[in-house]
Amino acid sequence: xxxxxxxxxxxxxxxxxxxxxxxxxxxxxxxxxxxxxxxxxxxxxxxxxxxxxxxxxxxxxxxxxxxxxxxxxxxxxxxxxxxxxxxxxxxxxxxxxxxxxxxxxxxxxxxxxxxxxxxxxxxxxxxxxxxxxxxxxxxxxxxxxxxxxxxxxxxxxxxxxxxxxxxxxxxxxxxxxxxxxxxxxxxxxxxxxxxxxxxxxxxxxxxxxxxxxxxxxxxxxxxxxxxxxxxxxxxxxxxxxxxxxxxxxxxxxxxxxxxxxxxxxxxxxxxxxxxxxxxxxxxxxxxxxxxxxxxxxxxxxxxxxxxxxxxxxxxxxxxxxxxxxxxxxxxxxxxxxxxxxxxxxxxxxxxxxxxxxxxxxxxxxxxxxxxxxxxxxxxxxxxxxxxxxxxxxxxxxxxxxxxxxxxxxxxxxxxxxxxxxxxxxxxxxxxxxxxxxxxxxxxxxxxxxxxxxxxxxxxxxxxxxxxxxxxxxxxxxxxxxxxxxxxxxxxxx
Amino acid sequence: xxxxxxxxxxxxxxxxxxxxxxxxxxxxxxxxxxxxxxxxxxxxxxxxxxxxxxxxxxxxxxxxxxxxxxxxxxxxxxxxxxxxxxxxxxxxxxxxxxxxxxxxxxxxxxxxxxxxxxxxxxxxxxxxxxxxxxxxxxxxxxxxxxxxxxxxxxxxxxxxxxxxxxxxxxxxxxxxxxxxxxxxxxxxxxxxxxxxxxxxxxxxxxxxxxxxxxxxxxxxxxxxxxxxxxxxxxxxxxxxxxxxxxxxxxxxxxxxxxxxxxxxxxxxxxxxxxxxxxxxxxxxxxxxxxxxxxxxxxxxxxxxxxxxxxxxxxxxxxxxxxxxxxxxxxxxxxxxxxxxxxxxxxxxxxxxxxxxxxxxxxxxxxxxxxxxxxxxxxxxxxxxxxxxxxxxxxxxxxxxxxxxxxxxxxxxxxxxxxxxxxxxxxxxxxxxxxxxxxxxxxxxxxxxxxxxxxxxxxxxxxxxxxxxxxxxxxxxxxxxxxxxxxxxxxxxxxxxxxxxxx
Numbered sequence: 001x002x003x004x005x006x007x008x009x010x011x012x013x014x015x016x017x018x019x020x021x022x023x024x025x026x027x028x029x030x031x032x033x034x035x036x037x038x039x040x041x042x043x044x045x046x047x048x049x050x051x052x053x054x055x056x057x058x059x060x061x062x063x064x065x066x067x068x069x070x071x072x073x074x075x076x077x078x079x080x081x082x083x084x085x086x087x088x089x090x091x092x093x094x095x096x097x098x099x100x101x102x103x104x105x106x107x108x109x110x111x112x113x114x115x116x117x118x119x120x121x122x123x124x125x126x127x128x129x130x131x132x133x134x135x136x137x138x139x140x141x142x143x144x145x146x147x148x149x150x151x152x153x154x155x156x157x158x159x160x161x162x163x164x165x166x167x168x169x170x171x172x173x174x175x176x177x178x179x180x181x182x183x184x185x186x187x188x189x190x191x192x193x194x195x196x197x198x199x200x201x202x203x204x205x206x207x208x209x210x211x212x213x214x215x216x217x218x219x220x221x222x223x224x225x226x227x228x229x230x231x232x233x234x235x236x237x238x239x240x241x242x243x244x245x246x247x248x249x250x251x252x253x254x255x256x257x258x259x260x261x262x263x264x265x266x267x268x269x270x271x272x273x274x275x276x277x278x279x280x281x282x283x284x285x286x287x288x289x290x291x292x293x294x295x296x297x298x299x300x301x302x303x304x305x306x307x308x309x310x311x312x313x314x315x316x317x318x319x320x321x322x323x324x325x326x327x328x329x330x331x332x333x334x335x336x337x338x339x340x341x342x343x344x345x346x347x348x349x350x351x352x353x354x355x356x357x358x359x360x361x362x363x364x365x366x367x368x369x370x371x372x373x374x375x376x377x378x379x380x381x382x383x384x385x386x387x388x389x390x391x392x393x394x395x396x397x398x399x400x401x402x403x404x405x406x407x408x409x410x411x412x413x414x415x416x417x418x419x420x421x422x423x424x425x426x427x428x429x430x431x432x433x434x435x436x437x438x439x440x441x442x443x444x445x446x447x448x449x450x451x452x453x454x455x456x457x458x459x460x461x462x463x464x465x466x467x468x469x470x471x472x473x474x475x476x477x478x479x480x481x482x483x484x485x486x487x488x489x490x491x492x493x
Numbered sequence: 494x495x496x497x498x499x500x501x502x503x504x505x506x507x508x509x510x511x512x513x514x515x516x517x518x519x520x521x522x523x524x525x526x527x528x529x530x531x532x533x534x535x536x537x538x539x540x541x542x543x544x545x546x547x548x549x550x551x552x553x554x555x556x557x558x559x560x561x562x563x564x565x566x567x568x569x570x571x572x573x574x575x576x577x578x579x580x581x582x583x584x585x586x587x588x589x590x591x592x593x594x595x596x597x598x599x600x601x602x603x604x605x606x607x608x609x610x611x612x613x614x615x616x617x618x619x620x621x622x623x624x625x626x627x628x629x630x631x632x633x634x635x636x637x638x639x640x641x642x643x644x645x646x647x648x649x650x651x652x653x654x655x656x657x658x659x660x661x662x663x664x665x666x667x668x669x670x671x672x673x674x675x676x677x678x679x680x681x682x683x684x685x686x687x688x689x690x691x692x693x694x695x696x697x698x699x700x701x702x703x704x705x706x707x708x709x710x711x712x713x714x715x716x717x718x719x720x721x722x723x724x725x726x727x728x729x730x731x732x733x734x735x736x737x738x739x740x741x742x743x744x745x746x747x748x749x750x751x752x753x754x755x756x757x758x759x760x761x762x763x764x765x766x767x768x769x770x771x772x773x774x775x776x777x778x779x780x781x782x783x784x785x786x787x788x789x790x791x792x793x794x795x796x797x798x799x800x801x802x803x804x805x806x807x808x809x810x811x812x813x814x815x816x817x818x819x820x821x822x823x824x825x826x827x828x829x830x831x832x833x834x835x836x837x838x839x840x841x842x843x844x845x846x847x848x849x850x851x852x853x854x855x856x857x858x859x860x861x862x863x864x865x866x867x868x869x870x871x872x873x874x875x876x877x878x879x880x881x882x883x884x885x886x887x888x889x890x891x892x893x894x895x896x897x898x899x900x901x902x903x904x905x906x907x908x909x910x911x912x913x914x915x916x917x918x919x920x921x922x923x924x925x926x927x928x929x930x931x932x933x934x935x936x937x938x939x940x941x942x943x944x945x946x947x948x949x950x951x952x953x954x955x956x957x958x959x960x961x962x963x964x965x966x967x968x969x970x971x972x973x974x975x976x977x978x979x980x981x982x983x984x985x986x987x988x989x990x991x992x993x994x995x
Contacts, residue, residue: 067896067971138890145889155937164933171925175888176918183902183914 003052003059007074007129010045010084013038014122018115025111032099035114039088039095042121046088053081054481060131070192072138075131077194078484079264079333083257084128086340087250091121093460094245097348100456101241104355113153113239119146124250127257132192133266136258137174137182140222143254144170147246151238162237169231170221178219181212185266194261197489198268209267209277216262217281217318222255224311225318226288233307240351243303248343252310253336256317260332263321269487273324273408281322286416288315293423300361302350305427306343312420313339313386319416320401323408330482331400337478338385338393341471345382345464346428349375352453352461362431367440369432371451374458376435378465383428385468388421393471400479499543503556503569506540506579507622509533514614518607524594526607530614531590537617538580538587545576551980555627563627564690570627574833574981578624578756581840585748586617588844592956593741596851600653600739609649613745616642620753629765630689632757633676636721639753640668643746647738653854660733667730671720678713681706682765694765708772714761715776722754724818725788728811735807740851743803747810748844752836755817759832762821763985774824782822786916788815793923797930802850802860805927806843809886812920813839816901819917823904826982831900834978838893838967842885845960849879852949852957862931867940872948876935878961883928885964888921892968896975 001009017038024031052059053076060075076084098117102110123143130136144167152163186192188203204212217225224232235247263269263278272278289312296308313335320332352375353359357368369376385392388399398417405413452458471478498505513533520526547554548571556569571579590613601609619639623632644665650657683689685706686697698707716727723731735743766773789812796808817839820832852875854860857868869876881892888894898921905914940946948954967974 064970065972066969067899067975070899072969141890145884149936152933152937160933160937163937164929167925167929172922175921175925176915179898180902180906180914180918183899184906187903187906 001048003049003057003076004061006045006049006052007059007061007076010042010049010088011074011122011125011129013042013045014118014125018118018122021111021114021118028110031111031114035098035118036092036095038118039091039121042125043088043092046084046125049076050081050085053078062131066134069190070134070186071132072135073131074126074129074135075194076129077486078481079257079260080128080130082333082482083253083336084125086253086337087121087124087128090245090249090340090344090464093344093464094241097244097351097457097460098241100454101239101351101355104454104457105239107153107239109153112149116146116149117242117245120150120246120250124254127254130194130261132194133182133185133262134192136261137178140178140254140258141174143222143251144174147242147251150242150246151235153239153242154237159237162234165234166231169228173219173221173228176219177215178221181215181219184212184215194265195489196265196486198264198266198271200267201271206275206277209272209275210280213267213272213277213281216266217259217284220255220258220262222251223259223318224252224255224314225284226291226311226315229288229292229311232311233304236301236303236307240303240347240354243307244344244347244351247307248310248347249340252314253340256314256332256336259318259321260329263324264329264485264487268489269324269326269329278322278324282319282410282413285315285319285322286413288312289319289416289420290423293420293427296427297423300363302353302360302362302365302431303347305362305431306346306350309386309424309427310343313343316397316401316417319413320404323401323404323410323413325404325407326487327400327404327407329485329487330479331397331404333482333485334400334475334478335397338397338468338471341464341467342382342385342392342394345378345461345468346386348457348461348464349379349382352457355457356451356453362434365431365435366438367435369435369437372453373450374452375461376432378461379435380429380432381465381468383424383432385471386428387424391472392468393475394468395472396475396479501556502540502544503554503571503625504558506537506544506625507618509540510537510614510621511618514611514618517614518611520607522603522606526610527590527594527597530610531587533614534583534586534590534617537621538583541576541579541583544571545573545580547571548573548576549977549980551984564688564693567631568627568690568692569625570692571625572981572984573977574759574984575624575756577833577977577981578753578836579621581752581837582617582620582624582749585745585840585844586613588956588959589741589745589848592744592848592851592953595950595952596740596855599855601649602652605649609646609739612642612645612649613742615639616646616746620749623753624756627691628689629679629682629691629694633672633679636675636757637672639750640672640721643742643750644668646742646746647734649742650737650739653739654737656733657737660730660737664730664734667720667727671717671727673717674713674720675717678710678715678717681710681713685710691760691764695767698765699767703770703772711766711770711773711776715758718754718758718761722751722758723811723814725784725791725811725815728788728792728814731811732804732807735810735847736801736804740847740854744844744847744851747806747847748840751810751814752840755814755821755832755836759821759829759985763829768824768986777822777824781818782913785815785818785822786913788812789819789916789920790923793920793927796927797923799927800861800863802853802862802865802931803847805862805931806846806850809924809927810843812924813843813886815920816897816917819913820901820904823908823910825904825907826979826986827900827907828904829982829985830975830978831897831904833981834900834971834974835897837974837978838885838897838964841893841960841964841967842882845878845882845957845964846886848953848957848960849875849882852953855953856949857944857946862934864941865931866934866938868946869936870940871946874954875949875957878954878957879935880932881961882964883932885968887924887928890968891965893964893971893974895968896971900975
């Protein structure tokens with residue numbers, strides 16, 4: 001199998017799974033089996049591609065020319081490969097978890113759910129492999145549309161309202177800002193290609209660079225930069241597996257991934273730091289980090305708190321882009337992995353709590369730690385990783401972001417990162433704290449003993465919590481890998 | 494024999510449906526009239542395709558009607574621009590007629606059906622004639638042929654809803670005023686130049702230079718056609734006409750009639766008056782540009798608050814016409830190209846959506862959005878088609894609407910007209926709102942109690958899905974349409990590269 005055909009295969013497995021799931025709709029066991037098999041197969045192919053990319057291969061496939069000069073092209077480079085690995089790897093975990101959750105919570109219309117889920121994964125992979133900005137934009141929109149039914153899944157008035165906010169904000173930002181930015185870039189440079197060192201230098205009057213960057217930064221609504229973050233908490237009406245995979249991994253990471261891509265391959269970090277065009281973004285991202293953390297503190301709803309935590313954590317990555325140096329890109333990319341592993345664990349724990357005892361509020365969790373020890377231990381591990389303490393993965397990405405801020409001599413950014421870690425402690429650790437140490441209230445105290453969620457839910461949680469620890473030790477290799485992201489323009493012979 | 498047919502294709506393009514029309518009227522009740530009309534439409538479509546292929550490379554086919562040499566005789570003149578429009582018209586007819594059988598059977602009494610198909614063919618003849626002819630007065634004649642038959646077709650909706658009669662009457666009055674303005678304008682051009690042949694007019698006007706008569710002529714023609722194409726604020730006839738006409742008629746005229754009027758506007762502005770006519774350029778920038786932008790917003794806003802699906806789509810059409818006029822008002826090659834490519838793209842999208850509205854009327858007996866709650870479950874194929882068609886209307890990637898929007902915004906940015914680019918995007922967000930209202934009702938709301946609805950018949954679904962498929966196909970691979978559109982824009986600009994003498 002050549003690399004190029006592996007690339008197409010990785011995209012077509014989830015697409016094909018969609019149709020198979022639709023066909024097997026009436027037989028739940030076969031249907032869910034297909035979704036697990038597809039996720040494993042996809043991950044295997046992606047790993048095979050990862051191996052080639054580490055070996056230096058850069059497979060590329062052009063599908064079709066949509067308009068003169070504008071082609072749908074997939075090309076793999078290290079950054080996209082990383083995102084694809086994270087998304088497809090965690091799909092397996094979520095696929096297993098969904099079965100436990102959807103059956104345990106007795107959700108309706110599960111076939112539609114799995115179809116849209118597979119389509120969302122396919123488009124996330126397509127985003128990861130996009131060879132040019134045009135392709136990336138197309139699948140960015142496909143991802144928005146394919147996740148809408150997932151958010152609206154429950155069909156209650158709240159679900160409809162949440163889904164409306166979700167679609168409204170993501171569409172508004174992408175059509176109003178991102179598409180304009182894309183077409184502007186095309187007008188300026190006549191190319192859409194992702195090129196090392198960026199394509200804009202020499203084609204744009206430096207005065208306009210901050211404006212174009214603003215169109216991108218706010219246009220990529222999936223990165224949830226404030227004030228366009230409202231969709232993320234609104235999307236929490238979705239069933240938990242959706243929140244876990246899509247709103248902790250695929251969708252939001254597609255957003256910050258796009259940010260990284262644009263920063264590295266369209267603007268070029270060198271160009272950004274020379275023109276100082278991204279300095280304002282440090283402040284906006286920093287504000288986003290702190291404000292979202294403070295809001296998270298005030299939320300009693302568990303999923304809402306996690307959602308605001310995500311908003312805050314995503315801005316770390318945007319901050320990495322805004323710092324405009326190699327460390328920033330590496331720290332940001334690494335944070336994609338670390339945060340994904342931690343946040344998916346947290347969301348799955350929230351789902352497990354809902355399935356087992358039907359609690360959704362932080363204030364209702366008092367004393368639950370004794371009832372669901374595994375869940376809450378995993379919750380603690382993931383929280384510590386997100387806070388950024390060793391020996392958990394999150395420590396490294398924060399470390400590199402701090403290095404980057406030091407390199408850029410942005411003391412403000414260093415201060416923000418420090419302060420944010422403290423806030424993380426406050427809003428995350430208080431949850432297992434209450435569960436383990438606060439006395440049980442009301443009638444719940446009567447029933448003793450361990451009462452965990454189904455195994456289908458529990459095993460994935462343990463796997464990802466373990467992942468948080470493994471990543472701490474694997475960070476060295478990851479760093480080596482991320483060094484291969486080209487930062488400087490290729491020397492022209 | 495084949496050589497003879499080939500030599501006379503331009504004439505046959507119009508004559509064939511014209512001759513087929515009265516035959517249709519004589520075929521009597523039953524499906525014979527329908528079958529014959531469909532057959533004629535297919536043949537006409539075949540002719541259009543061969544004309545398009547013959548002119549795609551940039552060739553021009555002149556044809557002297559009855560052997561009378563222009564400028565005295567009437568000349569038909571086919572180039573890539575009008576071949577493109579001819580293909581839209583006859584292609585839509587060839588799709589709408591198969592669709593029409595079931596829909597018309599429901600909406601029109603059996604004894605009137607042959608007359609209905611006759612009027613349909615006459616309407617098609619008129620539209621084709623307007624497009625193909627190279628003679629200004631002939632444009633007027635064919636425009637009236639198509640309009641008069643359209644009034645009758647709209648009125649045929651009266652068996653379903655009496656209000657179709659007032660809608661048709663309203664359309665008749667407005668359409669006639671438009672036609673009168675148009676013919677007065679042509680009269681003024683004739684006063685100046687003494688000719689009615691478009692190519693001849695073009696050179697003579699260029700030699701004549703600017704004058705107040707020419708300006709008056711321009712204004713009369715601009716307003717006359719503006720009425721026909723429902724340019725805001727001359728659009729008042731359109732919503733009712735589209736809402737109350739029989740479904741098949743709405744699908745056909747929404748996809749073709751306004752497009753043909755846009756074509757006439759393009760032809761007169763750029764071939765007759767010339768690309769570099771200063772008075773025209775000033776009018777476009779100061780009048781057409783704001784009017785187009787207001788249309789994009791006002792009509793979309795009104796569309797959001799409609800309960801009737803057809804009415805909502807009708808207002809959306811007015812907004813989409815705004816996009817086409819906007820591209821024209823940029824007065825750049827990219828802008829013109831955006832307009833021309835959107836002619837096709839909007840025809841496909843809106844044709845599909847109106848067909849789907851017709852499916853709902855047939856199967857659910859209503860086109861009101863509140864009546865369509867939960868219909869996604871009962872009519873999955875129809876509703877899926879609506880979702881994809883609606884995405885085309887919004888202009889999401891991988892649909893034709895995206896291609897149009899891309900070029901429109903590109904044209905605005907090329908001029909450095911920032912605010913306009915943002916306005917185009919902002920108005921398409923309004924489309925998200927009105928399309929999604931329907932999607933939400935269809936999928937996420939429970940069906941009203943005690944209604945039974947089943948999927949629309951295949952004869953209606955297949956044409957609708959063909960259009961939806963085209964909207965995807967030319968959204969993924971737009972090389973053919975964009976090339977044709979850019980060549981057509983070249984034709985328009987090239988034909989007016991004649992220097993003005995003051």
